Amino acid sequence: MSREAAALLPVADVALRASGVSVRFGGVQALYDVDIEVPRGAITGLIGPNGAGKTTLFDVLCGLQRPGAGSVFLGERQVTRTGPDHRARLGLARTFQRLELFWSLSAADNVRVGAESSVQWWRWSHLRRRGHARVDVDALLARVGLPADLAGVPVDTLTTDRARLVELARALAIEPAVLLLDEPGSGLDAPESAALGDLLCELAAGGMAILLVEHDMELVMRVCSRLHVLDAGQVIASGTPEEVRGDPAVRDAYLGALFPEGEHRDFPAGTRPLRP
Amino acid sequence: MSAFWSYTVIGVATGAIYAITASGLVVTYATTGVFNFAHGAIGMFAAFSYWELAVNHHVQPVLAIALILLVEAPLLGALIEYVLMRRLHGASTERALMVTLGLMLILLGVASTVWGTTPNQNPIPPFFAGHSVRVLGVNVTVHQLIVLATAVLVALVLRVVLRRTRTGVAMRAVVDDPDLMAMAGAPPVRIARAGWIAGVTLAALAGILIAPLVTLDQTTLTLIVINGYAAAVIGRLRNLPLTFAGGILIGLGEAYVVGYVPQSWQTNWLPNPTLALPMAFLFVMILVLPVERLRAVGEVRVSRVPTVTGLGTSLAGAATLVAACALGAVVLSGTWRSTVSQGLVFGVIALSLVLLTGYAGQVSLGQMAFVGVGAYAMGKIDGGGSWFGLLAAVGISAAVGVLVALPTIRVKGLYLALATLAFAQFAYYVFFSNLTLFDDNGSIFVHRVSLPGIRLSGDAAELVFLSVVFSLCAVGVLALRRGTFGRRLVALSDSPAACATVGLNVRRTRLAVFALSAGLAGLGGALYGGLQGPVSATDFQVLVSLTLLLLLVVWGVRSPLGALAAGLSMAVLPVLQSHVSWVSSLPALVVGVGVIAVGRLPNGVVGLAADAARRHRGAVVRPVVGVPEAVEGGARVA
Numbered sequence: 001m002s003r004e005a006a007a008l009l010p011v012a013d014v015a016l017r018a019s020g021v022s023v024r025f026g027g028v029q030a031l032y033d034v035d036i037e038v039p040r041g042a043i044t045g046l047i048g049p050n051g052a053g054k055t056t057l058f059d060v061l062c063g064l065q066r067p068g069a070g071s072v073f074l075g076e077r078q079v080t081r082t083g084p085d086h087r088a089r090l091g092l093a094r095t096f097q098r099l100e101l102f103w104s105l106s107a108a109d110n111v112r113v114g115a116e117s118s119v120q121w122w123r124w125s126h127l128r129r130r131g132h133a134r135v136d137v138d139a140l141l142a143r144v145g146l147p148a149d150l151a152g153v154p155v156d157t158l159t160t161d162r163a164r165l166v167e168l169a170r171a172l173a174i175e176p177a178v179l180l181l182d183e184p185g186s187g188l189d190a191p192e193s194a195a196l197g198d199l200l201c202e203l204a205a206g207g208m209a210i211l212l213v214e215h216d217m218e219l220v221m222r223v224c225s226r227l228h229v230l231d232a233g234q235v236i237a238s239g240t241p242e243e244v245r246g247d248p249a250v251r252d253a254y255l256g257a258l259f260p261e262g263e264h265r266d267f268p269a270g271t272r273p274l275r276p
Numbered sequence: 277m278s279a280f281w282s283y284t285v286i287g288v289a290t291g292a293i294y295a296i297t298a299s300g301l302v303v304t305y306a307t308t309g310v311f312n313f314a315h316g317a318i319g320m321f322a323a324f325s326y327w328e329l330a331v332n333h334h335v336q337p338v339l340a341i342a343l344i345l346l347v348e349a350p351l352l353g354a355l356i357e358y359v360l361m362r363r364l365h366g367a368s369t370e371r372a373l374m375v376t377l378g379l380m381l382i383l384l385g386v387a388s389t390v391w392g393t394t395p396n397q398n399p400i401p402p403f404f405a406g407h408s409v410r411v412l413g414v415n416v417t418v419h420q421l422i423v424l425a426t427a428v429l430v431a432l433v434l435r436v437v438l439r440r441t442r443t444g445v446a447m448r449a450v451v452d453d454p455d456l457m458a459m460a461g462a463p464p465v466r467i468a469r470a471g472w473i474a475g476v477t478l479a480a481l482a483g484i485l486i487a488p489l490v491t492l493d494q495t496t497l498t499l500i501v502i503n504g505y506a507a508a509v510i511g512r513l514r515n516l517p518l519t520f521a522g523g524i525l526i527g528l529g530e531a532y533v534v535g536y537v538p539q540s541w542q543t544n545w546l547p548n549p550t551l552a553l554p555m556a557f558l559f560v561m562i563l564v565l566p567v568e569r570l571r572a573v574g575e576v577r578v579s580r581v582p583t584v585t586g587l588g589t590s591l592a593g594a595a596t597l598v599a600a601c602a603l604g605a606v607v608l609s610g611t612w613r614s615t616v617s618q619g620l621v622f623g624v625i626a627l628s629l630v631l632l633t634g635y636a637g638q639v640s641l642g643q644m645a646f647v648g649v650g651a652y653a654m655g656k657i658d659g660g661g662s663w664f665g666l667l668a669a670v671g672i673s674a675a676v677g678v679l680v681a682l683p684t685i686r687v688k689g690l691y692l693a694l695a696t697l698a699f700a701q702f703a704y705y706v707f708f709s710n711l712t713l714f715d716d717n718g719s720i721f722v723h724r725v726s727l728p729g730i731r732l733s734g735d736a737a738e739l740v741f742l743s744v745v746f747s748l749c750a751v752g753v754l755a756l757r758r759g760t761f762g763r764r765l766v767a768l769s770d771s772p773a774a775c776a777t778v779g780l781n782v783r784r785t786r787l788a789v790f791a792l793s794a795g796l797a798g799l800g801g802a803l804y805g806g807l808q809g810p811v812s813a814t815d816f817q818v819l820v821s822l823t824l825l826l827l828l829v830v831w832g833v834r835s836p837l838g839a840l841a842a843g844l845s846m847a848v849l850p851v852l853q854s855h856v857s858w859v860s861s862l863p864a865l866v867v868g869v870g871v872i873a874v875g876r877l878p879n880g881v882v883g884l885a886a887d888a889a890r891r892h893r894g895a896v897v898r899p900v901v902g903v904p905e906a907v908e909g910g911a912r913v914a
Contacts, residue, residue: 059571059572062777063776063777064569064570064571064572064773064776064777065569066569083776084570084773084776084777085775085776085777085779085780085781085782088776088777088778088779089779093777093778094777096572096774098572100572100771100773100774100777101770101771101774102766102767102770102771102774103770104766104769104770105763105766105767105770109763110767112763113763113764113767113775113778113780114778114779116760116763116764117778117779117780118779170774170778171777171778173778174778174779
């Protein structure tokens, strides 16, 4: 987001903000002076070609990667130097592009670990009401669209798209204020993708701030109220979907491949390595 | 002043040997990602081979050394790569670690079978014994000169090979990025083989050089080469110049302590400085390692945990065990009663490893040290044998566990394993071998607890009592596994990064499970002491810890039933040994072969049996054999 545009948003509405973030891996400048804002109650899109630095930015935002320069604010709180677990307890949840599930546990138990993360088992209060997480795990799995009969099976037997839903449910289980989603729609067919879009809109309507990395442009254009375009570690454009779509620089860097002559097309399948 | 220079010469010479062995370790680790715990045993094996050739068969020393370094060691290295390591490709660091530990026990077992277990009366003479030159007014033996020259030569050769030859450059490139290297067409197998051959040869060289300076017995030689581990950690397992500097530093420190710390103090507090100091050093080096960054490992789908046993089944199992032991108390002979009792106590100790290694994926190589702390507390506190002493045994062991784990939970799993090894070795030499603390000629007597109305002094009552204790612990461990904490442990071993992103404090959880595990081991120690009566340092040796850990891996590291089987095997194997005279160290051999045979079965024999039983009932069983396990961040040298 450009600095002028950022000035337009009242601070209280910004749930997550990164400013001037730079990350360097050896000789590669993965992110350079990135500014981004994720407002409450809306879905913000983050798009860009593979290798643009989207996942690195997610790692910086959630605390898995410490930036070389720049700061991250969760609400009005500076969290640049706090660890990922602390940020999660402050209400930041994320999913991973390459799934990062607890493969030895069932789908329900994966979500339960998230739901119980605030449980302090060494406290007496926990012993008195054992295992009663605040979140209804089965309802959550149903909400993201996982068939009820799959709740008990180990997640390593699930197909990738369904495993992705489990990861989404696990992230939602910590009742986040900010949700970072790294390609939640990949591998979904059109109706599933539409259902996911509805769910995200519903969550945003409930006040959640969502940052969405996605290659499915139809989904992005439908649900996002603002877009940031990342290319080679830099934000090259920010604005409403219409503005971004019309931006010549964005066409050159990314969308040109997807919308030749303005025509909508799905992102080609199989762009990610599938593992057996 | 001349005393100072003689200590310096001794120190530099010993340090040079550590540097050689450590550089071998680094070369293997950097090129294959496997930390070779059998490194010391390989050095020991080479030293004994040399002794056999040069001393027993009067082969020319030069010829003997050539045979060992140019034929035996390269063959052994290639064999290890081909037979053991190649099929581990992509396996977890934990699994590779277990296989090298198994190899270590096999080498120890073979060596003690071939060459006997008593320290040898006819040791290896130093090279050019009796010859020395005077440098700066100090006598330097020719052996020491040879050691120094060899170390310099090794450093030069490694530098030239790694920088100037094709394979060497490829080996260094592997360190940077193995995947990229494979894509660039470098043959990974050839590089791995080169890494193993170089590592094994350097271990052998160090073994031959150090053997004349110490007692010629298997354990001492194996452990003294392990001192090189500390040097390797200084170089963070990848920097050769730092590794060499570290080796010299350790050698010097050792020599100065031996030389300058008053003899009486040494006798009382540091009976074996050569073996204790490097371990303290290793521990300190791990303290100053930089914090490991949590990172996502990417989609690696493997379910490693067997079906979790429910409360009903575990209670039924517990009742069956207690009933069987009650029956055993009536029908078994006295000897077998105490063997089974001992098995149950080892079972409790194994349960502590189920929690730590099975569920949480953290490895402790020195669990018997916590057992020893428990036994000591039980023997000394409140007059010995009291219930308060039992509680204190659990509490103190847990507290010591926290102290050991605190500096290591922030670094990767391999270093926790190394730290527990260092702690156990240090505790062995400084605490358990301390005649001031173990005041009855190196042992203390531990009384059994008494229950009101029941005398536990008889072995029948003790057997039933121990079966009840084991059952309670096993039911407790399973209950823990089914609850919040257990789910967290499994989640933590699957993906620490994901745990952090849902708000779990990774370090606190690791610390908690380590404390719990050490406490349970302490309980095992109190029971062990009571069962044995007098206990001494040999009860708590590192080799005992390793044997129990590997037995648990063979039977099933994630199951209390596996813990029971491992405990019973631990007690029964020595009994079997007494019936088999043609082989010594039978437990070590059985365990070593077992752990390699079980290989990639993630849930051991018990898991295999459980799958078979389920299949028999017609259930669909997902194959868990041969699935690649998670490649932990540590497996790859970054």
